[in-house]
């Protein structure tokens with residue numbers, strides 16, 4: 155448990171005070187073995203933790219913090235299917251979706267999973283072979299995934315990340331209830347060759363159902379017959395009856411289970427778009443990569459456990475260095491949506507103020523996650539990372555090689571990749587080294603600026619340095635490595651929740667907005683009187699005036 159008055163807590167306060175006085179470069183000077191000691195290798199990923207503001211003593215105490223929170227017991231409880239999501243009375247078993255080896259007690263769930271994978275394979279094959287035909291007997295060329303949150307971000311991020319593996323249908327994702335999202339997608343498509351995947355675990359999500367109904371009207375207007383729904387709509391849901399009520403044929407509904415959280419669901423049939431775009435073998439490679447990370451998390455000693463080290467370092471910065479935010483900066487164009495995906499995973503899981511027992515949690519919990527692909531962020535917000543008043547710990551994610559592309563020859567592509575890598579390594583180095591007053595003055599003098607003025611201007615060029623980062627590298631962004639990377643973050647989030655003693659698997663905060671939306675919507679669309687707070691009433695009036 156995360157108890158602020160414990161000896162471990164006091165030790166960490168002292169370590170922070172001590173380490174705040176030690177430049178990171180000095181940590182390297184004191185420990186010639188630091189690069190080897192502060193790195194971790196697992197499931198095709200390598201993490202360099204050596205640029206962090208910790209030494210072996212501090213890291214040992216952080217690991218004690220994890221031990222004192224009963225991390226190992228909690229981890230095993232999750233993998234063994236105990237009901238750890240106590241507010242929803244649910245097991246948390248996304249790991250079963252990717253477990254190839256027979257689980258000692260959860261074999262019945264593995265059977266359901268494997269039956270669903272078989273159904274997915276048959277379906278994907280029918281689409282790819284052209285055997286599945288639309289209302290006018292044409293085969294399917296385009297698939298539109300209609301879903302939001304966990305029923306959108308995962309498959310969207312993965313298909314983008316695995317773009318070099320895409321050989322089959324064209325994929326589109328519609329999530330926003332703003333009609334422009336669906337309209338812009340439909341504008342490009344031919345109803346006769348378009349298939350919709352309505353992805354919703356609960357099948358109650360208003361945005362998804364509104365988009366799905368409008369898409370169905372668009373289809374039926376072209377097809378002229380209700381029968382077309384069965385040929386152009388499939389669903390992924392744990393609420394099969396609701397999907398049937400919507401008009402989707404039972405044979406076209408892929409199941410999902412309440413032991414899979416929405417933001418952990420891309421490994422289930424929610425990943426159908428991934429299999430449709432890249433093929434079932436690629437989807438299975440993704441699962442295999444995640445399983446390799448599960449095995450590492452389940453068995454490696456805590457001090458050599460990649461998600462555990464990431465998690466405890468994160469806690470050190472949040473609770474002892476008082477860092478509020480954490481940047482995720484992937485140096486890969488293919489990982490353009492990775493940060494957005496981790497935002498949901500991390501912030502929806504650990505954005506909590508209540509401990510498991512219902513009391514207020516002690517200290518801050520989940521970080522504010524933000525970021526952008528390198529090198530774009532460098533020309534935008536990195537200024538704040540280098541010279542802003544706040545320390546922002548960073549994860550740099552760097553595939554070392556990039557897959558061949560058709561429009562650029564291999565040598566030129568290699569040249570681009572070298573520049574990308576040089577940028578990534580320079581950023582983590584610059585964050586760590588900063589720039590001293592002497593260096594800054596010298597640079598101004600070299601520009602021909604007189605001494606006195608160079609001294610006066612120097613503070614503007616100075617950078618504090620000692621800003622911490624992890625660099626995660628992999629040989630290439632393969633499906634396996636991507637699976638491992640996602641699972642790494644899932645487990646990092648879990649470890650932090652275990653130490654903060656919060657439930658990472660519910661999301662009651664999201665519900666209030668949904669409830670209030672259900673109250674406001676009828677007032678916007680009918681003559682019902684507004685009876686909310688004065689600000690909301692006035693805003694509703696502005697909406698009504700705009701629609702006079």
Ligand SMILES: O=P(O)(O)OC[C@H]1O[C@H](O)[C@H](O)[C@@H](O)[C@@H]1O
Nearest residue numbers: 303304305354355356359416664
């Ligand atoms: O899949 P659905 O039931 O439609 O839910 C979609 C999303 O809804 C809510 O916003 C939840 O907070 C998310 O965790 C979930 O992924």
